[in-house]
Amino acid sequence: MNDTMIDVEDFRREARAWIAANLEPRERVRAGRVVGEVTTHEQIDEARALQRKLFDGGYAGISYPAEYGGRGLTPAHEQAFREEAAGYVTPDFGVVGVVTMGAIGRSIAEHASPEFCRRHIPAILRGDEMWCQFYSEPEAGSDLAGIRTRATRDGDRWVISGSKIWSSGAYLADWAMCLARTDWDVPKHRGLTWFAIPCDAKGVTIRQIRQINGGAEFCEEFLDEVEVTEDDIIGEVNRGWAVTQTMLVYERGAGETATPTEPRALAPDLVALARRVGRIEDPAARQAIARAHINDYAQFHLGRRIADRLEHSHNPDHAVAAYSKLAAGVYTPLRARLGMEIGGPAALAWAIGDEAEGRPALDYLNGRRISIAAGTNEVQRNGIGERVLGLPREPSFDTNKAFNEVLRNARNWDGKVG
Numbered sequence: 001m002n003d004t005m006i007d008v009e010d011f012r013r014e015a016r017a018w019i020a021a022n023l024e025p026r027e028r029v030r031a032g033r034v035v036g037e038v039t040t041h042e043q044i045d046e047a048r049a050l051q052r053k054l055f056d057g058g059y060a061g062i063s064y065p066a067e068y069g070g071r072g073l074t075p076a077h078e079q080a081f082r083e084e085a086a087g088y089v090t091p092d093f094g095v096v097g098v099v100t101m102g103a104i105g106r107s108i109a110e111h112a113s114p115e116f117c118r119r120h121i122p123a124i125l126r127g128d129e130m131w132c133q134f135y136s137e138p139e140a141g142s143d144l145a146g147i148r149t150r151a152t153r154d155g156d157r158w159v160i161s162g163s164k165i166w167s168s169g170a171y172l173a174d175w176a177m178c179l180a181r182t183d184w185d186v187p188k189h190r191g192l193t194w195f196a197i198p199c200d201a202k203g204v205t206i207r208q209i210r211q212i213n214g215g216a217e218f219c220e221e222f223l224d225e226v227e228v229t230e231d232d233i234i235g236e237v238n239r240g241w242a243v244t245q246t247m248l249v250y251e252r253g254a255g256e257t258a259t260p261t262e263p264r265a266l267a268p269d270l271v272a273l274a275r276r277v278g279r280i281e282d283p284a285a286r287q288a289i290a291r292a293h294i295n296d297y298a299q300f301h302l303g304r305r306i307a308d309r310l311e312h313s314h315n316p317d318h319a320v321a322a323y324s325k326l327a328a329g330v331y332t333p334l335r336a337r338l339g340m341e342i343g344g345p346a347a348l349a350w351a352i353g354d355e356a357e358g359r360p361a362l363d364y365l366n367g368r369r370i371s372i373a374a375g376t377n378e379v380q381r382n383g384i385g386e387r388v389l390g391l392p393r394e395p396s397f398d399t400n401k402a403f404n405e406v407l408r409n410a411r412n413w414d415g416k417v418g
């Protein structure tokens with residue numbers, strides 16, 4: 001935060017004038033895309049040009065530290081800008097932008113060395129560097145501390161080998177934040193380190209995965225002796241779990257994109273859908289709309305309370321971010337199902353290219369994403385139980401054992417290795 005903090009309302013006025021002079025109103029171009037629709041490098045380049053404009057105008061990274069190219073203001077200033085810019089075309093990097101600005105940049109600012117931050121954060125805020133996350137592996141998702149990608153020190157360089165999966169937008173990214181095991185002789189949470197890897201580094205193979213919704217934004221990666229240096233470490237060697245927790249907190253509800261906007265009107269998308277399919281007078285459809293609106297409202301106010309608590313508490317308990325994430329994970333699929341109920345048979349088939357008609361089915365297919373990404377609903381419930389409510393921890397057989405020993409025991413169970 002900077003010493004000469006501008007009042008939020010003064011900032012809002014200043015931002016409003018800048019936006020009117022520099023950004024295009026939405027009605028003059030096509031409406032913003034939804035997640036999953038930024039799929040090409042051309043779209044990313046388009047967003048980079050606009051992001052550069054925001055950066056030069058002082059409106060990129062509003063709540064990022066000023067020494068790294070941000071404005072050093074608060075999330076309330078950031079929110080004011082978002083509200084003012086809502087009717088204008090702003091940079092849309094799709095999921096890769098959400099991850100870069102909302103979780104990775106924040107985690108870097110909190111944990112990386114000042115040199116690393118100076119090297120990367122201004123480039124992120126300018127839109128020159130888009131990042132993705134390499135943390136999940138085929139055998140480690142919810143149990144993230146169980147990853148097996150290996151980073152081995154070799155003089156002043158590190159060599160990384162392993163495989164990652166479910167990396168959102170990795171094929172569009174310039175850099176990856178990669179979690180690797182650097183010590184196998186200590187318990188699983190204590191031997192992890194984060195590295196920055198250029199996505200085009202020698203030994204990195206990125207493959208897109210075709211999904212049920214027709215998209216292919218998820219990727220899997222194969223890391224074959226990828227070389228990085230000490231300068232590419234984010235945080236401290238073997239202390240990567242602290243960085244992981246920060247990153248997941250931003251992803252789960254403390255990030256700038258996490259707060260839903262206030263549902264002022266009654267579920268307008270569902271009202272439009274009911275009108276389109278001729279069910280606006282149907283009591284069952286009206287009931288579904290009311291239910292969606294109540295859920296929208298509950299989710300908004302819960303999100304706002306959690307965000308306030310995280311922002312204003314002197315010693316915020318970041319575990320509460322799990323509530324916002326869980327609310328999104330529960331309400332999003334529920335709302336998508338309500339859309340299908342209202343749409344009925346009309347929501348099951350539509351003309352190719354008709355975005356509005358296909359939307360309920362696509363929302364239904366996409367609705368589960370948020371109940372899995374960055375920790376499933378069950379994992380959020382466990383976190384709330386253990387870290388917020390103080391209930392007994394889940395029984396664990398491996399938290400205090402050296403990871404090597406855990407793997408040896410696991411192999412013994414299926415009789416492969418003696």
Ligand SMILES: Cc1cc2nc3c(=O)[nH]c(=O)nc-3n(C[C@H](O)[C@H](O)[C@H](O)COP(=O)(O)OP(=O)(O)OC[C@H]3O[C@@H](n4cnc5c(N)ncnc54)[C@H](O)[C@@H]3O)c2cc1C
Binds near residue numbers: 133370
């Ligand atoms: C939209 C989306 C975006 C993603 N983006 C990225 C990304 O950019 N980078 C990346 O690295 N990963 C990403 N992921 C992967 C994501 O983090 C994992 O899918 C998630 O952590 C769950 O892991 P898993 O898929 O291995 O499921 P598993 O861990 O195998 O879980 C399977 C089931 O078991 C349940 N379960 C597991 N453990 C417990 C437990 N202890 N208690 C109760 N239930 C349990 C789970 O809730 C789930 O229902 C993304 C996923 C999605 C859906």
